[in-house]
Amino acid sequence: MAIQSQSTVSLPTSVTQSTQSLLNRKVSTEDSLYHICLTIQKRLELLPQIRPYLNLAHASSELLSERQALLLSQKQQLSQQHHRSVGSAMSGNSGAAGVKNGLDRRISSLSASSFNEDPEASSISVEETVVTFSMGILPISMDCDPVTQLSQLFQQGSPLCIIFNAVKPQYKLPVVSSDDLKICKKSIYDFILACKKYFTFSDEELFTISDVFSNDTEHFIKVLDVVKTLMDSAPQVLPQIPVEHIKWSNTDRGKVVREFIETERKYVYDLEILNQYRNQLLQRGIINSEELYMLFPNLSDIIDFQRRFLISMEINGQVDPSKQRIGALFMHSKHFFKLYEPWSIGQNAAIDFISSSFDKMAGSDFVIGNKLELQSFLLKPVQRLCKYPLLLKELLQQAKDSANYKELELAWEISKSIARSINENQRRTENHEVVKKLYDRVVNWKGYRIAKFGELLYFDKVAISTGNGNESEHEFEVYLFEKIIILFSELVQKKGNSISLKKKASSASTITLQHMSGSGNNLNSHGSSGDSKLDLRGRIMIVNLNQVSPIDNRSLSIIWESPKEQGNFVLKFKNEETRDNWCSSLQSLLRQIRSESLKSSNSDRSSFSSNTYYPHYSMNSINSSQNRRISDVLPKQHTHQSFENEYRSISENYRTSIPESTLLVRISYQNDFYTVLVEVDSGIDNMLQIVKRKLTHVGNISKIKYQDEDGDYVMLESEDDWNVVKDMLRESSERILNVWAHA
Known part of the structure; x- marks a missing residue:
């Protein structure tokens, strides 16, 4: 008699059902591996000759449960010692403890501290703590789980032969009881060959000897499928037993x-x-x-x-x-x-x-x-x-x-x-796509490099005001990056392909911003197409933020301070949850900046407002035709300070005397300073040649750097770099470029 070995354990009759019925199918105890094993165990108890093996499997499963509880306890104890959170150590030798001591370990093995995943905290890996087919620690009234018990039963080998003999008494297999692993494997091998010969199982439908001893549920189910198929083929010997109905508590x-x-x-x-x-x-x-x-x-x-x-x-x-x-x-x-x-x-x-x-x-x-x-x-x-x-x-x-x-x-x-x-993983993935689209949506980045903003954290449409009760709010697309908050206004296409602001703010309000801000993936729900062009309207550097605090139900107050200016503004979000996410993120960034500042300069936040002069560029209000911004540039090396001090001494008359078609390039080299004039329309090669010619007497100049608006020193070596520099100067109405030359 040929028997089809379609899985009756892991996925009953799933192939024949429509997808819709699978989605809506009510799952019961009959689909649970736990209850399937309980039922098979009860059916096997009907065979008197297999009961001693079931008792032996129960005892070995109970020991495995105790071992798992012990391993979990040891891992936690080692983790606690590693972090010095608990002073008491676990008794080193508990292998000889009885069942009562094992149950006591179950009660205390997981206390009120969670697992630490530090690999150095323990020589026991988390994977090594799983030695049964259940997770965690069994309740004190349970000795073992039925899945582990059946697995231990099959590993004895002889019970499989007993099951086969009960189903096919005319083809009896030898039943050899032994704790010798080789003999157990020989019995399993005999069972597999008999199933293949007398039940026409294919190799794909059968299991291997290693599957029987595996701690993988997939391998165990393969074994269980074959055993259950054999049992179902002889209902007169091993009758079906309905899965026991669970009596749920009504509390x-x-x-x-x-x-x-x-x-x-x-x-x-x-x-x-x-x-x-x-x-x-x-x-x-x-x-x-x-x-x-x-x-x-x-x-x-x-x-x-x-x-x-x-x-x-x-x-x-x-x-x-x-x-x-x-x-x-x-x-x-x-x-x-x-x-x-x-x-x-x-x-x-x-x-x-x-x-x-x-x-x-x-x-x-x-x-x-x-x-x-x-x-x-x-x-x-x-x-x-x-x-x-x-x-x-x-x-x-x-x-x-x-x-x-x-x-x-x-x-x-x-x-x-x-x-x-x-949620964070999904948000980061979505934000990565948003940044790629944002790069193309902005009409003019005005010299900013989006790659330097850090990771996009949040973005949203936000109503912004200065906190003045007499001032109206204005809505912007705000993007919060790790290093900057940035504001955009949406542009609309006019006839003749010209572009204008979709909504202009009144000239009454003035907000100075220093860092770009990210959105919360809610732009589309607020009416933005997601593909419309954007105009960069303002920004504020995170390093210039002084205080971030929630106000009202869904607003966020931000106080900022730069070497020359200070101010505040209020962000009003669509709901309190979004506000809280932004607030938490900004406060975390502030803590990180202050911590790094203390480590690098051994000083507190007052160092940001010291008497040392730093380059500062400002623009008009975000509500005017030209954006207002502040660039708080902190020099990375003390040797540049004298250069910055000398930079202050340039008179306004001298600045205004520079021809409109020319830039004044001020070169710092080993505490000496040189100036050259460079045509605005000249290329990078011409500019570098002029600078190097000026410094011919000092030897070969290999590197020329400038300081961008984020305070970073950037190599000036390509046409793109040169265009970014000119855009930066043009945006801030500056005619003087400071560079550092290196041999």
Whole structure:
């Protein structure tokens, strides 16, 4: 009799269902690996000759659970010692402890401090702490999980032969009980050969000996599929037993736990669907390996982890709420949630790829046959990670009197941190695309280099005022980068292809800005097309910010100070959450700048307003036809200070005497100063030749640098560099260029 070995464990009848029904399918205990193993275990107990092996498997599984608890305890103790947060050390030799001591370790092994991921903090890796098929620490009333117990049963070899003999008594296999690994493997080998010979399993449908001893859930399921198929072929010997109905608690906490477990089952089921679709693409060779990873990064590892996570949740759902260890589960799982990082980063790219290439990925026999449904499946991992904080918050509210409240509280913090990390990865990916578009949208960058702004943090349409109650607000597109806040006004196309400002501010208000600001990805929702041209209207350097503080419900007050000027302005956002994100980011940047300043100059913020003169360029108000800006340039080397002091001595009469078609280039070389006149229309080669000719007597000049508006010293060596310099001077109405020459 030939038996089809279609998987009956991980993904029952999924191929025959439509994609829509898969998305909406209600998942029950029959789809849970935990309950499937419980049911198989009960069916096997009907065979008297296999019961001793089940008892032995239970004992070995219990030892593995204790070992996992011990490893977690040791890792935490070592981490605490590394960070000197806890002075007590764990007893070094607990291997001979009995079950009672093991249970005590479960209670204390994860205390109110989370795992530290520093590899130097412990010689035990997080992966080494997973020795069972469940995550975390079992509740005190549970000895082991049924999945690990069945795995230990199959590794004995003899039980597989007993199952085969019960199903096919006419082809009996020898049953040799031994703890010798070679004999166990020989029994497994006999079982595999018999299945292939008498049940016509193909090599692809069968498992290998190494699969039996693997700690991977995928390999275990392959073994379980074959065993279950054999058992189902002999219902008269091993009758079907319905999965036991769970009696959920009707308390508020019980309802939250039920929702947690049922939604987790559905999530794991959806991952199985996604994995089956990936395997279909892989087997057909439809897309290459890079595209496959882009669509399903770390999917195999994620499924393996989430199966274990669900097994632990199922176990906790079976015990009294006072004994649940859901918090410890999250503390153990913290490291494994990092598997999702490439998923969150590449999600937008995956969706775009599906939109353009799904036609070649479709097939009538594929488990997923619709573009929109595939996109929905790909969104589920990120959605699930963002759901955990909500579920844990509800659970926390119902567990205030629980002995494990601290664990749950830490689990909630871990889940929020994971969700923030996911959102941050997605925001950075989206912002990267925004910056690329922004480069082309701005009509005139006025000498600024977007590559020097640092990372784009936020961007949004923001109403800005000076805080004067008599002054009206004006809306700008504001971009917050790591080093600068920048303001733009949208331009509209007029007839004759001329461009004008879409909205001009009145000349009554004056705001001086020093740093560019990023948006919060809300521009489109506020009416911007995303492709319209922009006019740079103002900027403020982060280094010039003095104070950032929230006011009202959704406004942010910013006080700035430069060597020559000071002022304040108010940003009004669309909602309080956006305001808080900007406020937190700006305050973090300020702390970082002040910390770096103290380290580099051994002085406090007063050094920014010292008597030393720094070049300062200003423009008119952002509300006038010409933008107002402040460039607070801090020289990197003390030797430049004398040059800056001499720069002050140039009289206004001398400045105005410079011809309009000419620039005065002032050269600093080893504390000496030289001046040359260079035509504005001349090229970089001509300018460099004039400078080097002036310094012929000092030898060969190899480098010439200028100081840009961010205070950085930039090599002047290409035509593009020269054009940036001229734009910078033209924008600030300056006729004098300061350069530093190096031999």
